[in-house]
Amino acid sequence: MAEVTFNDIIKPENLAYTKSKLMTNNVMHYCPGCGHGTAHQVLAEVLEEEDLQSRTVGITPVGCSVLMYNYIDVDFQEAAHGRAPALATAVKRLMPDKFVFTYQGDGDLAAIGTAETIHTCNRGENILMLFINNGIYGMTGGQMAPTTLDGMKSSTSPYGRNIATMGSPIKMADIVALLPGTCYVTRQSVNTAGGVRKLKRALKKAVQYQNEKRGTCFIEVVSNCPSGWKMTPVESNKWMEENMFPFYPLGDIKVPSEK
Amino acid sequence: MEKELRLMKGNEAIAEAAIRAGADGYFGYPITPQSEILEYLMEANPETTTGMVVLQAESEVAAINMVYGGAACGKKVMTSSSSPGISLKQEGITYIAGAELPCLIVNVVRGGPGLGTIQPAQSDYFQATKGGGHGDYHLLVLAPSSVQEMADFVELSFDLAFKYRNPVMILSDGAIGQMMEKVWLKPQKKRSEEILPWATTGKPASRERNIITSLDLDSERQEKFNLKLIAKYREMEEKEVRYEEFMTDDAEYLFVAYGTSARLCQKALQLARAEGIKAGLLRPITLFPYPKKRLNELADRVKGMLAVEMSAGQMVEDVMLSVNGKTRVSHYGRMGGMIPTPEEVVENLKTFIKG
Numbered sequence: 001m002a003e004v005t006f007n008d009i010i011k012p013e014n015l016a017y018t019k020s021k022l023m024t025n026n027v028m029h030y031c032p033g034c035g036h037g038t039a040h041q042v043l044a045e046v047l048e049e050e051d052l053q054s055r056t057v058g059i060t061p062v063g064c065s066v067l068m069y070n071y072i073d074v075d076f077q078e079a080a081h082g083r084a085p086a087l088a089t090a091v092k093r094l095m096p097d098k099f100v101f102t103y104q105g106d107g108d109l110a111a112i113g114t115a116e117t118i119h120t121c122n123r124g125e126n127i128l129m130l131f132i133n134n135g136i137y138g139m140t141g142g143q144m145a146p147t148t149l150d151g152m153k154s155s156t157s158p159y160g161r162n163i164a165t166m167g168s169p170i171k172m173a174d175i176v177a178l179l180p181g182t183c184y185v186t187r188q189s190v191n192t193a194g195g196v197r198k199l200k201r202a203l204k205k206a207v208q209y210q211n212e213k214r215g216t217c218f219i220e221v222v223s224n225c226p227s228g229w230k231m232t233p234v235e236s237n238k239w240m241e242e243n244m245f246p247f248y249p250l251g252d253i254k255v256p257s258e259k
Numbered sequence: 260m261e262k263e264l265r266l267m268k269g270n271e272a273i274a275e276a277a278i279r280a281g282a283d284g285y286f287g288y289p290i291t292p293q294s295e296i297l298e299y300l301m302e303a304n305p306e307t308t309t310g311m312v313v314l315q316a317e318s319e320v321a322a323i324n325m326v327y328g329g330a331a332c333g334k335k336v337m338t339s340s341s342s343p344g345i346s347l348k349q350e351g352i353t354y355i356a357g358a359e360l361p362c363l364i365v366n367v368v369r370g371g372p373g374l375g376t377i378q379p380a381q382s383d384y385f386q387a388t389k390g391g392g393h394g395d396y397h398l399l400v401l402a403p404s405s406v407q408e409m410a411d412f413v414e415l416s417f418d419l420a421f422k423y424r425n426p427v428m429i430l431s432d433g434a435i436g437q438m439m440e441k442v443w444l445k446p447q448k449k450r451s452e453e454i455l456p457w458a459t460t461g462k463p464a465s466r467e468r469n470i471i472t473s474l475d476l477d478s479e480r481q482e483k484f485n486l487k488l489i490a491k492y493r494e495m496e497e498k499e500v501r502y503e504e505f506m507t508d509d510a511e512y513l514f515v516a517y518g519t520s521a522r523l524c525q526k527a528l529q530l531a532r533a534e535g536i537k538a539g540l541l542r543p544i545t546l547f548p549y550p551k552k553r554l555n556e557l558a559d560r561v562k563g564m565l566a567v568e569m570s571a572g573q574m575v576e577d578v579m580l581s582v583n584g585k586t587r588v589s590h591y592g593r594m595g596g597m598i599p600t601p602e603e604v605v606e607n608l609k610t611f612i613k614g
């Protein structure tokens with residue numbers, strides 16, 4: 001049997017995944033192995049497939065994804081730290097026919113922006129809130145986040161998170177699911193092909209629910225931070241599966257009743 | 260709604276004028292002495308008439324960030340608060356200035372620092388005119404001294420905000436917010452349906468995506484942006500200075516006062532003239548840009564200027580900078596929610612004249 005070479009494989013008919021047309025050609029600043037890039041690509045695919053480019057307004061946070069507007073080709077507003085849901089509230093109220101989403105990390109959504117998160121969900125704003133939870137402040141260099149696990153080391157919890165003095169990791173998805181304003185709350189991941197496909201399905205549901213004006217959709221993506229966790233990408237994914245997933249279990253937390 | 264004469268509180272006049280000016284959205288949080296603005300709008304329920312959105316936010320911080328979001332869509336949006344709440348809004352205001360977004364912020368000032376008092380004061384002058392939040396920026400600041408001006412300055416503020424893509428502040432105080440006067444209200448304007456080229460309204464195929472941000476990690480580009488902002492402020496100083504003069508033609512001594520203080524200086528002026536003191540008054544209407552040039556001209560003709568403010572002496576620094584040592588300048592003020600009487604002001608003018 002002839003040897004199969006690399007060039008034999010990269011043929012159009014073998015392409016399973018392609019770059020979304022809504023992803024720009026800008027070089028990403030994310031660290032190798034980080035989940036943000038994959039989450040961006042999945043979101044871009046959904047915006048493209050649902051033909052949403054011309055009516056999408058995205059709100060970016062302060063944190064690693066602050067420059068997200070360089071990577072997805074839709075209109076963007078860059079919010080102050082934690083305030084993205086407030087911006088999104090006004091955008092959706094003033095332009096109800098637009099597709100509005102926020103994209104925030106754990107420090108942004110679950111620490112400094114807790115009030116905005118809770119009250120936006122409580123008002124049931126018709127927006128999608130995407131929450132990337134990697135249990136650490138990545139951009140500022142690996143400090144403790146509200147979602148940092150018990151005993152987990154960071155630059156501001158160098159001996160490990162001490163619950164007695166630093167509080168417990170907070171489960172935002174479970175909290176917002178209790179509010180009547182949320183219609184769909186789910187926790188997903190992007191560390192496997194299956195995870196990516198599930199996240200895509202969840203995003204498509206969120207688009208549908210926003211079109212139907214059913215309330216706030218909240219999608220948490222449990223992700224890794226190889227740099228902040230000081231691990232290789234492979235190690236970080238393994239560590240995430242063994243430590244993050246038991247505490248932040250994947251799956252739907254709240255689904256809307258069928259109409 | 261046609262042109263109409265009504266008896267209203269200053270706060271109510273702001274709210275009604277906002278509806279009539281065709282505002283798209285108001286986002287606020289209750290605080291004394293300006294809660295009537297939110298209350299009036301909630302009762303008027305303009306969403307059912309003009310389509311104007313009115314929302315009670317969970318905090319002043321959220322409210323100003325809703326304003327950011329709305330302004331970034333090119334909408335005519337506003338918020339209002341009083342001193343402690345305006346302090347909370349400063350983060351949002353500097354982002355709005357940095358993202359070059361138009362909006363209106365109303366401050367119905369009360370005494371400070373801290374929780375201070377709920378009575379009128381003018382102690383937020385520095386915060387309003389010198390930036391307020393971090394970074395090099397200015398708001399365009401209008402100081403009404405009547406309920407009529409509370410109403411009139413709403414539309415003027417929106418016009419200036421969109422002309423310069425810059426936040427505009429109406430710097431009022433608890434006295435003007437709470438007192439009732441007759442006010443002519445303008446006819447209802449239709450809300451604009453124009454889609455502004457820079458606004459985030461969804462990217463059509465015909466243009467590049469719009470990004471509203473105050474971030475630039477490249478220092479050379481950021482400095483260029485800072486210089487662009489400064490050029491904008493210089494243009495405001497050229498074109499937008501507004502003030503009013505009373506009996507300045509033959510004045511030997513000049514009161515300089517804005518808002519509530521300017522009203523009582525009008526009375527003090529009459530009392531002083533009755534005693535043979537040739538007093539005059541310059542009332543700055545824009546606090547930024549400040550009527551520096553006119554004060555500098557008047558400094559050649561008067562023997563002294565007395566800045567009257569309900570503060571420890573804030574605007575007086577701009578008077579001093581304007582006259583640049585050409586004439587004597589002093590300050591008289593009350594604080595903590597106390598409003599000086601015209602008689603008190605005249606007594607202080609006499610002391611000032613004696614030197």
